[in-house]
Amino acid sequence: MRVLGIDPGLTRCGLGVVDGALGRRLSFVTAGAVRTSSDWELSERLLGIERGVQSWLDEYCPDAVAVERVFAQHNVSTVMGTAQASAVAITCAARGGLPVASYTPSEVKAAVTGSGRAEKQQVQAMVARLLALEAAPKPADAADAAALAMCHIWRGGAQDRIARAQQEFHRKAGTARRARGV
């Protein structure tokens, strides 16, 4: 399973691609950021993010996308830009028919460090360790995006397995009921 993690932002939109599956070793593919300047018009910035995200989708062909969930209670001056950047990224993924999951920052922290309250530095250190890298990808948004991808591989992967197992159970149960003429 290949996941593209996206840490949305207008100035820097972090992107990280990780391969993996529950119970298997994670494999780092790449990470980086799409940048837009605050000198640009909002429409140009959003278009720049769309083009950047689309080019990553085209190049790395992920199976799923994991985006950081945006909260309104964060810093009001940046949250609007974050919401707008995330909307563009989510729409790109949805247009390509990809499943889109979203995780809160504390879900991501808990996934990679074991604690939802971990410091940023601890998250960066664990991203490097779990992906067998000498250092966390730079900028920090790229490492956060990789952490989102890892979070989805573990949490989303587990959820997918449960969903598949339930479907399988209901399918078999249905077959059994039909065989019994119920």
Add this chain to the structure above:
Amino acid sequence: MRVLGIDPGLTRCGLGVVDGALGRRLSFVTAGAVRTSSDWELSERLLGIERGVQSWLDEYCPDAVAVERVFAQHNVSTVMGTAQASAVAITCAARGGLPVASYTPSEVKAAVTGSGRAEKQQVQAMVARLLALEAAPKPADAADAAALAMCHIWRGGAQDRIARAQQEFHRKAGTARRARGV
């Protein structure tokens, strides 16, 4: 000049198309709304809005798009959805190479009623009157979108004329300076 006004929202995204120019009579083309259900995943909702806005752009070929500016101080629970819907709409327009203007609610109210503090009902009544309609377009978001388009025809059109006049002045001034060998 044909303007598509967009009053962004996840549940109802208002759209209104108006033809006009400064000093000429406005001509109403159409207005309506793209709707998405709160039962849908966010990615499906954003994709639905993108498809809706794109189909209006394709069908009505506006020269410019005017979007309501989203403020973070509004109702926090709805502002995120509004920011996300507006991002998708703005990106659609920018992708098509259209100029995108944004106006605050009070700028729109001032444009159509003369007062930035006008009541919603007053705005609706003036939209109907100025567009020579028996009643304002329904739902209210469609009428608000038409008001945004009207606001841009008057304000943006004036700004465009000033910008063009200034360019012309500087071009002539430059020609004059060159002719004098300055």
